[in-house]
Amino acid sequence: MVLLEDFQHRLSVTCRAGNIRDVLAYKGHSMSEAMVFGVANSLSFYYVLPDETLERSEYVLISGNSHLGLEDVASNLSLSYETWLPESEEQKWKHVRELLEAGHPVFMDAVLSMYMHHLRATPLFGMGGSAAEREGFVSNWDDMFSRLQIPAGTHLAVVIGLDEEKGEAYIIENNLSGIQTVPIRVLAEASNPKMDVTLHPQGRYSIYNIPQELPALAQTISRAIPMTMQSFLGGDFPWRGIGALDRLARDLRHWPEMLPMEFVENSMHMIYYVSEVASGGGLYRRLYSRYLKEAAAICGDDRLAAVSKEYQVLAKQWRTFTKGLSDGAGRAAETLRSESLNDLIGEIAAQERKAAETLAEWLPGGELAR
Template identity: 25%
Template sequence: MKTVLLDKLVKVHSMGSNCCTNSIRTILKYYDYDVSEDLVFGLGSGLGFIYQNYLDEGYFISGRNESLEFNLAYLLEGELISDVNDCFQTEWEKNKEFLEKGIPIIVDLSIPYLPYYKRFTVQSENVAFGLHNAVLAGYDDEGVYLLEHRWSEVLKISHEDYQLARSVHNTSVSPQNAWKVLRVPEKLHKGNMKPYIVDSIQTMLNRIRQPFAFKIGLKGLEMFCKEVEHWNSLPQDELKRNLMIAGVYLERLGTGGGNFRRMYSRFLKEAAGYLDNALIQQVAAKYSSLASEWKQLVYDFDEALCKEVTIIEDKSLIRLQKILEMEVDAVECLLLL
C-alpha cells in the first residue's frame, strides 16, 4: 500500500483558534517560521467583515476579509498558488503531485460532510459551510490525512468522504475543490518586524474602509446591522433560522465576529513589542471589548431561541448598533498609529 504522509508537518501541528489561520501557522512551522497564530492573522491583514445573503438559503457572515492568504504571501515576498475546479479528480491529481514533492496544501471543505464534525453540526445540518480550511498532509490507498484546528492529532477519512466534502454542489457556499499552496522565503526577518506590522495594519485599514464590494468591510457590517433590524418582519421560521445561523457562524463553527476581534487584539499586543507607539495597546483593548460584545450578541440570540420569542429584542438591536460604532472607532484609532 502506497503511503504519502508529511511526518514533519504532523509533528509541528497543534490546535488553534481558527481553521484558516491555524492551517497557515502549521504550514509556516513546517517551513521553520516560528510565529503565533495571532501574528499570522495580523500580518495577513485578516480582520474584516463579509456579509452575503442568499435567496432561500439564509446568509453567510465572517469577521475576516477574503484575501488573508494572498495578503500574507505578498507581505512575506512569497507566492500563493491556488486553483478551483468543479472536477474533483483533476484537482486531486494536482494535490497528490504537491504532496509527493513534500509540499503541504490548504484545502476547502464542507463541514457537514466531514464525519469527525458530526457532533458539532447536529443542530445546524442545514447551514451551508463550504469554506472550511484544513491542511492536506498525506494519503494512502484507504483514505486521506488532514490536520484540523480543533484536533492536535492527524485525522484520517475515507476517499469517498473526502471527495464529498470537497466537491458538494448543493449549497451556495460550495468548496468547489478549491486549494491553496503557500510558498515563502527561507527566513522571516523577525529581528526587523516593524515594516511587516506597519504594512499589514495599513493593508487591513484600506480593505476594511474601502472594500471592492459593498457587502464587505465596514459597509458590509453596516448592511448586516440594518438587515437584522428587519428580521422582526419575517415569518417566525425565518427569524428562528436567522438567529440559529448567527450562532453557528459567529461562535460554534465559524468565527464571524468575536474570535477574530480577540485574535486581532492579541496581534496588536504582540505588535506593541515592535512598535514604539503607546496607542497600540489602547486599540488592542478596544478589539478585546469588541470580541466580548460579539460573543454577548450570540448569547442574546441563543436566549431568544430558547424562549421562542417572536421578535428581536431591543437589547440585541442596541448591542448591534454599539458593535458598529465600536468597530468604526477602533478603525479610526488605528489610522492614528
C-alpha cells in the same frame, strides 16, 4: 504511501489562520495564529442577505473576517501562492500526491459536515488525539448544521499524506489535536460536492512556496494594520466593512419582514456559532486583540496595546449580542425588537468605527489618529 512525517500541528481557533501557521512552521517560520490572522488582513465584517448573492443560502451570511487570508498572507509575507480548480478528480489527486512528494502541505477547501463523521485520530508524530475530543468536535458542528438543508463550504483543511492502498488521506483539522485520517473518496466528494452548497469549494486546493527568509514582521505589521482598517472603512459595498455593520444595525428589527421566519431563526443561531465557535470568540475580535498585543511588543509601540484592549471590549460586546440572538431565536420577532439588543449593535458599530479609524492612521513611531 506519501506522508510529511515532520509536520507538527497545534490546536487553533480558526481553520485558515491556524492551518497557515502550521504550514509556515513546517517550513521553518514560527508565528502565532493571531499574528497570521493579523498580517492576512483578515479582520472585516460581512453582512449579505440571501437574495443579494448567487449562493443558495438559508441564512444571512455574516462573518467577522475575510476569507482572502491565503492570498493576503502570500502578499504581505512575500510568499508564492498557487491554487488550482481540477479538470478531473483523477488529475487532482495525482497532482496532490506530486505536491506532497515535493514537500508541500496542501490546503484543501471542503464541506466539513460531509466528512467529519469519517474522521479517525491516527497516532502519528506523538499526536494521537482522543475519541472524546473528536466526538465533542462533531457534536458542536451537528448542533448547528443539522438545522440546514444546504451545507456550508467554508472550511479549510490541510492534507499532509495519502495512502492510496488503504484509500486514506492524512489531514489536519484545526480543532483536533491529532492527525486525522479520512477516506479519500469521502474527502474528494466533500471538496467538490455534486449538490448545492453555500460557498461551494469547487474542488479548490492550494500551496505556498515559502522562502527561507520572510520580511521583517515589524515591516509587515506596519503595512497590514492600516491596510486592513482602510479596507474596513472604505468602499461602496453595502455588504462589507463598516457600511455593512451600520446596515445590520438598521435592519435587525426588520428581519421578520425581510426574510422567511426559518431563515431568520437560522441566522440568529448562525451568527452566534460564527462568533463563539468558529472564530475563537467575539466575531474574531478576540483574535485580533491578541494580534495587536503581539504587534505592540514587536513594534515597541504601547499605543497598539491600548487599542488591543478596545478589541477585547468589542469581543465581549459581540458575545453578548450574538448570544442574545441565539437564546432568543425561539421568539424571534420579540427578540429582534428588543431595545437592548438594538442599542447594543448600534454601540458596537460606533465602537468598531472608532477603533478602525484610530488604526487606519497608525504609523510606527508616529501619532495615532484622535
